[in-house]
Amino acid sequence: MASKRPLRSLLSTASSSLRPAQSSKASLVRTSACAFSTTPSSRGPEYDTEAADRPRWQQTPPRMMAPFRIRPQANGGVFKVNEDPKRLDDAYVRMLGPGGDKVLGDEVKWLAVTHKSFDHGRRGFNDRLAYMGRRIVELQTSQALISSPQENQWPRDERGQPLNDDFGRKPYLHPALNGLQGLTDEAEGMVLNKSRLSQIAERYGLDKVTRWKPKRADNLQGSGVETVLMTSLYAIVGAIALERGGEVANKVVQDKILAPLGFTFSSDS
Template sequence: MASINPLRCLFSTASSSLRSAPPKASIVRTSACAFSTTPRLKDSDYEFEAAERPRWQQTPPRMMAPYRIRPQARGGVFKVNEDPRRLDDAYIRMLGEGGNKVLGEEVKWLAVTHKSFEHGKRGFNDRLAYLGRRVVELQTSQALINSPQETQWPRDQNGQPMPDQFGRKPFLHPALSGLQGLTDEAESLVLDKTRLAQLAERYGLDKVTRWKPKRADNLKGSGIESVLMTSLYAIVGAVALERGGEVANKVVQDKILAPLGFKFASDI
């Protein structure tokens, strides 16, 4: 019996299918092999059934691994919030009455989803947090400039600079009184990770932020402070995108900087 050349079979089958050009999917058969000419399905065809559910509720089927390749994490399993009512309560506590309606449904979940959750398959809040951090840093710098700063020059009981041993005199001007607030040290003290994480816990973001800790029995060691700070920034960034910079600035002043000890003209 003569041997069959696989390459010859493949090219003869392909040329035969091109000559016939069937309008629908078909299978061209020869005496030696069968070659399918079924057109490749589009990505949307695979996710047709999943498209009816919003992205935040599920991981896209094509992005799910068929089996687990890593062992279960030590310290138990961290349960992630899936209750929309609990999420709405957190937004109301942070943004005030009606805060659950400030953002769209998809964005509300995206702003509290860390990239460690489902390996980022449902989307994550890094870009929102990047924008929100810039808004918070700008408002913090303006607040520090307008706040009284301690001078490095020693002063007497009348508040006047004491004479220097070398005869130097500092240049003092009202426009430069808040210049020390523009340093990185001053800003880092205000926007400390621990302080912002405590503020996020006050608003209940620790109960609704979706992430996957390294150890469920050691959330602090797994980096929960950084995760909560990212969620806080992401909410500000989402508000800036959907409601505008003026609303986002107001949120930063009233809900972040005011609890940290700053006073604004509207509060006086």
């Protein structure tokens, strides 16, 4: 007849038999963790000397490159963007005059003409510069419209006096109020029309250096080239304001954008 062992003795024996297995399992976990923690990390391609020395505008950051193509091939062929710095400098000289290629730094010059559709935006894009530049252009346009003579829309009699309206009322007219019509959205929209601004950008050669990815390479107009060129024009103004100051940016807007649209400015403006 088997002897009865106390319950405490049985539990002690069972725990002692399980301890080696638990110890070996914990040792395995520690060994694996140690192996992972002591493995030297591999250096990424962006740490290579050749890649590190290349500027941002010239290459896609290696860490941001997709392992496979995430967008289908473009319809209508492949649109080739400019990669020649001299061609870009020529466009800045045509727009800003002699020495225009030295007004902005190299990275900013490329950033100002890079649309967000190019390379999925991985090399930076000009949206923020264009936002600031647009505010400057709109302000200068409003001031130019106020200063320019406006056609009086109110009918007058043969003596030049305003006629009464249908209710017998006569409007109050004053020379200081003649330019108020230029503050309307319609007046500003007619001046800063994307078609007109894109033509100015083409005059300076920005259509040859702006980096973007059209929906169809054989139909740039349908892909929105006018909006893209207008954005580049605004972005250059914004970049000049940040690097050279608002006074220089205002002068560029007056001489290079508004003057070709028909506005005249005095030398001290």
